[in-house]
Amino acid sequence: MIRIRTAVPTAILSLFMTSTQALAEMQTETIEYTVDGQTFTGYLAWDDESDQKRPGVLVVHEWWGHNDFAREQAEKLAASGYTAFALDMYGSGKQADHPDTAQKFMQEATSNMEQVKARFLKAKALLQNHDSVDPDRIAAQGYCFGGAVVLNMARMGVDLDGVVSYHGALGSPLQAEAGAVKAKVQVYTGGADDMVPSEQVAGLVREMQNAEVDLTLVSFPGVKHSFTNPNADKVAEQFGMPIAYDEAAARRSWQGTMRFYEEIFGE
Numbered sequence: 001m002i003r004i005r006t007a008v009p010t011a012i013l014s015l016f017m018t019s020t021q022a023l024a025e026m027q028t029e030t031i032e033y034t035v036d037g038q039t040f041t042g043y044l045a046w047d048d049e050s051d052q053k054r055p056g057v058l059v060v061h062e063w064w065g066h067n068d069f070a071r072e073q074a075e076k077l078a079a080s081g082y083t084a085f086a087l088d089m090y091g092s093g094k095q096a097d098h099p100d101t102a103q104k105f106m107q108e109a110t111s112n113m114e115q116v117k118a119r120f121l122k123a124k125a126l127l128q129n130h131d132s133v134d135p136d137r138i139a140a141q142g143y144c145f146g147g148a149v150v151l152n153m154a155r156m157g158v159d160l161d162g163v164v165s166y167h168g169a170l171g172s173p174l175q176a177e178a179g180a181v182k183a184k185v186q187v188y189t190g191g192a193d194d195m196v197p198s199e200q201v202a203g204l205v206r207e208m209q210n211a212e213v214d215l216t217l218v219s220f221p222g223v224k225h226s227f228t229n230p231n232a233d234k235v236a237e238q239f240g241m242p243i244a245y246d247e248a249a250a251r252r253s254w255q256g257t258m259r260f261y262e263e264i265f266g267e
Helices: 010-016 068-079 099-109 113-128 145-155 198-210 232-239 247-264
Strands: 002-009 025-035 038-047 054-060 083-086 133-143 162-166 184-190 215-220
Touching: 025 068, 025 113, 038 068, 038 113, 054 068, 054 113, 054 145, 068 083, 068 133, 083 113, 099 113, 113 133, 113 145, 133 145, 133 247, 145 162, 145 184, 162 247, 184 198, 184 247, 198 215, 215 247
Parallel strands: 054 083, 054 133, 133 162, 162 184, 184 215
Antiparallel strands: 002 025, 025 038, 038 083
């Protein structure tokens, strides 16, 4: 395992921090690790404000792969008092700049759900073993492809306090079963998301109700896919994709996530 550590002054992240946190310093590490002989590259972020153990949050990237957006989400979580690990589901160097490539990477990664689980669990173990983390308080959040991943990890009974899906696919060959899901679940979706139609939304509600899962689902009227990513409008114009950034939905979903973590972690 290879670690590259850097320190980022928290003033750079002042938009995401309180005045108290501004006295701390952001720490980051780029970590190379292996799963079944394949190399992956993750990104760990935390602040050094306190020596106390804090909850850890896994961040699962969009279908484009482990990129700057995923790392930025990890840094935002660190600025909010968590240790975050932006994991890699595709393998080192696999970042797509075209939808066709992203689709190929996603299909390769999800061809075997046990493979997805193994990659997720390796990242979870790395996060839990970090000196700053309370290993008994772990959540996961994912975007687009990553949103589907964290929901499927909950369905598969992975030991997590909570999962949060942002504009992720809600349908799955896997179905939650009563008593099997340990995580509380939050879902944020766009009411005008062509990739996550209302049938998927209704199907998830039925599935989670039948499995007696603690589910909170928020649908933003008129909001399209990828609403959390400021780069979505550029991508939509470049490739003619039905996606768009929505500042209000992005802000409200983040605020809701922070309240969710405060609740599940007992803070």
